[in-house]
Amino acid sequence: MTKKDFFRIVIKIFGLYALLLSVLTYLPSSLSFILPDIGATEILLIAGILVLILLLYVFLIRKTDMIINLLQLDKGYDDDTIVLGNFDSLKIVKFALIIIGGMMLLDYVPDFLRYSFLAFKSEVSANGLDEFERMSYGSSIDYFNWALSGVNIVIGYLMLSNYSKIGKWLTRDDKTLGNNA
Missing domain, CATH: 1.10.287 (Helix Hairpins)
Incomplete structure (x- = not known):
């Protein structure tokens, strides 16, 4: 496994975990505060936040190579591979x-x-x-x-x-x- 593959896995797992956490925890708890006084502004706010969350996590999941290159996560290591040893x-x-x-x-x-x-x-x-x-x-x-x-x-x-x-x-x-x- 190369360093780039490792960082791809980590970023994608973080993206999926954060997406699930946002959609299943933070969004419902935020909706409970907004729902008593719901109007057009609140609906637009909810839709905007939902679209922003989805775009952020789609970026994390789909554009991992761009994130790795931008942050230079795979640079500066002596060896390009990760040896897992006898991890079965x-x-x-x-x-x-x-x-x-x-x-x-x-x-x-x-x-x-x-x-x-x-x-x-x-x-x-x-x-x-x-x-x-x-x-x-x-x-x-x-x-x-x-x-x-x-x-x-x-x-x-x-x-x-x-x-x-x-x-x-x-x-x-x-x-x-x-x-x-």
Whole structure:
């Protein structure tokens, strides 16, 4: 694998990840603020932002060589190739499981702590949450998202602690599947 191929893969993965994150997370949360007072200006704003997001990520996914050449990412290295050594499919899957499990923990621990704080504050406080806290954290305790973040933390921890077993299970031979079927 050459350095240019490596940077192509990294930029495309980042583009796809950022596109999914934008369309599935940031756009719906932004729409929830705009929808109560929707008008022609808001519709044009939503359409413009959506087009801008799509153009940015199409540029990241389709024009990776131009980005690599513009930023000179493949220049200045002693060797043009990347030697992965003895990285087989099992080691790559294990590495991906560690990354995914770590990302799940990093994504959901802050949400879980926030929902825990709100539940604790609501139970301890005689008046519940004050006006500033309602504006900052939300008006009520969201038990669904609190439980969802807790489940994702558990799944992320299990992925990190059992990545070897999960990796072996994911890369098992098709011969063993034929015997069980």
